[in-house]
Amino acid sequence: MRSTSEKRAEGFTLIEMIVVLAVLGLVGMVVLSRGPMRSPTLELRVAAQGMTAAMRDGRMTAIVMARPVIFMTNASQRWYGMEGRPDHTLPYGVMLADNVTLVFHPDGSVTGRTITLFRGARRITLAANALTGSVTVRENVP
Known part of the structure; x- marks a missing residue:
């Protein structure tokens, strides 16, 4: 036992x-x-992809509709979009360097300059080629 x-x-x-x-x-x-885990870099890249897609959509709309299309950003309110369409808000923490207005023309060209998104020290620059209107993305990692 x-x-x-x-x-x-x-x-x-x-x-x-x-x-x-x-x-x-x-x-x-x-x-x-604590809420969902977030990656600041991933949120910045997703915001850049969304803005790039919207810019390319603006270019295609200008070509198809045969009229200029205006694409704007607002740094203080953190949004971007095309004239006449709903605006897109940037994810939390992602900021715009300044207000930018791009005009996409029916021939595919664009007038305007680069758009810079940042979060902390990380930056992504979106540049539209003046002649072709194609958008390139450059990531600047500190």
């Missing part, structure tokens, strides 16, 4: 299990309360 001390060494008590579950629950609450 086994002694009482030998029986106790074989498993966990109910109280020990409850304490472990409570600690795991507290750790889970702390982790979940």
